Amino acid sequence: MHILKQYGYPKAEEVLIVEKDFEVKQIVLVTDGHSNTGGDPCAAAANAEKNGVIVNAIGIASPNSKGIEEVEQIALAGGGCHQIVELEELASSMIMLTQSSIQGTIEGIVNKQLRQIMGKDIENIPPNDRCQIIDLIDRLQDEVNLKVVILIDTSGSMADKLLVAKESILSLFKSLETRKGKNLIAVMGFPGRNGRTSYTISGFTDDLESLKQNLEGLRAEGATPTALAIRDSLNFISDEPKGGLLLKEQII
Amino acid sequence: MNELHLPSGYTITGRWSGKKFIIIQIIGRGGIGEVYRAYNPEQKEEVAVKIGRNLSSMTKEYECLKMLKGISAVPEVYCLDDCKIQNKTFYFFSMEFIKGQNLKFLMANYNFKLKEALYMTLLVAALLNRLHSFGYVYCDLKPENVVYNRENRQIKLIDFGGIVEKGKGVKEFTPCFDRASWKMGSRWADEKYDVFSLTMFLYVLLNGKSVLPGDKNKLVTMINGLKKATPQTKELLKKGFFQKYNDTTEFFCDLKRLINKQSRKSVLKKKANGDMVLNMVFLFSLVLTSVFFVMALKKLGMI
Numbered sequence: 001m002h003i004l005k006q007y008g009y010p011k012a013e014e015v016l017i018v019e020k021d022f023e024v025k026q027i028v029l030v031t032d033g034h035s036n037t038g039g040d041p042c043a044a045a046a047n048a049e050k051n052g053v054i055v056n057a058i059g060i061a062s063p064n065s066k067g068i069e070e071v072e073q074i075a076l077a078g079g080g081c082h083q084i085v086e087l088e089e090l091a092s093s094m095i096m097l098t099q100s101s102i103q104g105t106i107e108g109i110v111n112k113q114l115r116q117i118m119g120k121d122i123e124n125i126p127p128n129d130r131c132q133i134i135d136l137i138d139r140l141q142d143e144v145n146l147k148v149v150i151l152i153d154t155s156g157s158m159a160d161k162l163l164v165a166k167e168s169i170l171s172l173f174k175s176l177e178t179r180k181g182k183n184l185i186a187v188m189g190f191p192g193r194n195g196r197t198s199y200t201i202s203g204f205t206d207d208l209e210s211l212k213q214n215l216e217g218l219r220a221e222g223a224t225p226t227a228l229a230i231r232d233s234l235n236f237i238s239d240e241p242k243g244g245l246l247l248k249e250q251i252i
Numbered sequence: 253m254n255e256l257h258l259p260s261g262y263t264i265t266g267r268w269s270g271k272k273f274i275i276i277q278i279i280g281r282g283g284i285g286e287v288y289r290a291y292n293p294e295q296k297e298e299v300a301v302k303i304g305r306n307l308s309s310m311t312k313e314y315e316c317l318k319m320l321k322g323i324s325a326v327p328e329v330y331c332l333d334d335c336k337i338q339n340k341t342f343y344f345f346s347m348e349f350i351k352g353q354n355l356k357f358l359m360a361n362y363n364f365k366l367k368e369a370l371y372m373t374l375l376v377a378a379l380l381n382r383l384h385s386f387g388y389v390y391c392d393l394k395p396e397n398v399v400y401n402r403e404n405r406q407i408k409l410i411d412f413g414g415i416v417e418k419g420k421g422v423k424e425f426t427p428c429f430d431r432a433s434w435k436m437g438s439r440w441a442d443e444k445y446d447v448f449s450l451t452m453f454l455y456v457l458l459n460g461k462s463v464l465p466g467d468k469n470k471l472v473t474m475i476n477g478l479k480k481a482t483p484q485t486k487e488l489l490k491k492g493f494f495q496k497y498n499d500t501t502e503f504f505c506d507l508k509r510l511i512n513k514q515s516r517k518s519v520l521k522k523k524a525n526g527d528m529v530l531n532m533v534f535l536f537s538l539v540l541t542s543v544f545f546v547m548a549l550k551k552l553g554m555i
């Protein structure tokens with residue numbers, strides 16, 4: 001029997017809901033080294049989390065990558081997950097982290113509602129009664145709107161990895177495309193040129209062709225100011241006017 | 253991320269069922285958790301226990317296996333439960349322990365002959381066909397997920413974490429076997445998605461190892477470079493990669509025809525070989541009789 005029925009709610013979908021215009025906001029940081037200029041990236045990530053934006057971090061392992069363990073601390077502070085992967089696994093990792101952040105967010109919302117109704121969260125419901133709630137979480141996960149900034153380290157050491165990074169972003173798009181909810185993907189690079197901390201490679205878009213085109217602007221050089229770049233993407237993800245789809249920032 | 257490393261002899265106790273499982277050894281580690289060989293003292297039997305931190309994916313995989321109960325190539329599941337280890341909650345389910353080795357492991361130690369690779373692929377095709385007829389797409393087909401038991405010559409699929417209903421998005425994939433990574437289609441789960449993976453599965457068995465995804469041209473080069481494959485096999489691979497099969501049934505029939513042809517050919521070859529032996533015997537006896545004849549004539553003093 002339906003577990004919520006025992007509490008007088010015949011339909012789970014009537015009590016466990018996500019607001020219509022709610023969107024999961026997240027930053028996916030991709031780097032192959034540690035921050036070497038511009039402050040503490042963990043503090044920046046914690047600040048993003050405080051503002052409702054999850055920070056995930058992926059470290060690309062390579063023989064000359066130093067201090068890559070930093071990604072764990074960044075993700076921890078940013079309420080997200082981290083992975084250290086080989087370059088070939090970048091696409092799978094991006095997809096996995098993005099999806100699990102969506103799942104985590106929805107689970108959090110549903111658990112809060114369950115606690116209000118039943119006084120306990122899903123973990124404390126017997127395994128065989130969880131099924132329907134999980135189906136519902138699954139559906140909400142599929143329907144919720146998503147806004148994600150891929151924040152990619154384009155410092156000198158990344159030069160030989162950017163082609164794969166580009167393919168990986170397109171691969172992420174192909175997975176997100178099968179969701180019912182709206183997906184907006186932006187891509188930012190750091191460091192920026194002429195003293196700027198970061199630059200926009202592709203503004204928020206849900207169109208594969210324009211994403212493809214914009215990704216041609218992915219180039220590598222310079223140092224690694226991770227903290228300032230996280231701050232910039234937080235501003236970017238928060239400031240974006242609602243409904244502005246194909247807002248294309250100037251490409252520096 | 254959350255590796256457990258449970259030592260042998262460690263007992264996990266289900267929070268809800270009270271069931272106990274004594275760990276024997278780890279048998280695999282993957283994206284969503286770890287799989288252990290374990291002993292259930294109550295039933296006095298060995299089982300496999302899959303355990304991980306993600307409530308939803310463990311529950312879903314369990315439910316899925318439960319639903320597919322009865323298909324012989326799907327491991328039977330027993331119980332779904334939670335347990336606390338080092339103050340963290342883990343989710344697990346127990347299932348039938350499958351004897352045998354996964355094909356990736358086999359491949360590392362053994363070179364598949366063409367006939368064997370085709371036959372394995374045929375078995376998997378039949379299985380996928382069955383899943384498709386239930387409305388599901390398996391999505392994560394690769395040699396690691398197929399276990400072959402030499403004793404009864406049966407195969408089983410493991411890891412049902414990626415299975416989705418037709419028309420949904422693919423959740424789990426491995427780039428080499430994923431048509432989207434090859435730019436050969438989308439990540440919408442349809443039968444053709446599995447047919448692409450199945451074709452790659454056959455390719456990898458023949459090639460001896462998996463490859464990094466590329467584009468159409470790379471696929472063509474790969475097929476042409478296969479030493480073990482006959483022209484008909486190459487044709488099948490090409491049709492599979494380029495999604496000329498609408499469903500697994502079409503792929504299955506083509507493959508079966510190919511296997512039949514191949515075995516008929518080898519029967520013919522055997523027959524031809526047999527003929528050769530007969531001829532040899534005939535020739536030999538001919539020589540022998542003539543030698544006798546000559547000797548007899550000699551004895552008679554005619555030469």
Ligand SMILES: Nc1ncnc2c1ncn2[C@@H]1O[C@H](COP(=O)(O)OP(=O)(O)OP(=O)(O)O)[C@@H](O)[C@H]1O
Nearest residue numbers: 279280281282283284285287300348349350410411
């Ligand atoms: N029922 C079983 N009996 C015996 N061995 C099993 C069983 N289930 C899984 N295994 C072994 O454990 C390994 C890991 O299992 P599985 O692929 O299900 O894990 P996973 O975490 O889902 O991995 P992946 O990251 O590949 O999805 C397998 O390769 C297989 O060798």
